[in-house]
Amino acid sequence: MKKVTLIATMTVYLVMCSALYGQNVVTDWATIVQPLINTPPRAPAIQQILRPMIHIAVYDAVVATKGSYKPFVAAIPAPAGADIRAAVATAAYRTAVARADVSQIPALKTAYNTYMGAIPDGLAKDDGRNAGEQAAA
Secondary structure (H helix, E strand, C coil): CCHHHHHHHHHHHHHHHHHHCCCHHHHHHHHHHHHHHCCCCCCCHHHHHHHHHHHHHHHHHHHHHHHCCEEEEEEECCCCCCCHHHHHHHHHHHHCCCCHHHHHHHHHHHHHHHHHHHCCCCCCHHHHHHHHHHHHH
């Protein structure tokens, strides 16, 4: 009985830890974008070009809003307090839309609008969106 209780306790602990620490805006958008840029299926060589392009824009958006690291492509000026979620979502969306098959653009647009709708309106969101636009440019 103790063994079953221990296993159950460990399972609950692991599930809670993964829920608390496993997701963030970067992994959210990787999950959204990856299947959409590969539909219809593309050759692995094409995938190896498209995915990094999106992640480089996301990286530069994070660096613009959080600092502390050297940007990959260009230094993007983002005011303090710019919303990282808006920056990353916009960078991922804009970069993916430019590279996705036309059939996938409505799904990307819906995902973007839904995600951005969950972020409170205000200056932080606008500044984050602007940083994301610049990262995707």
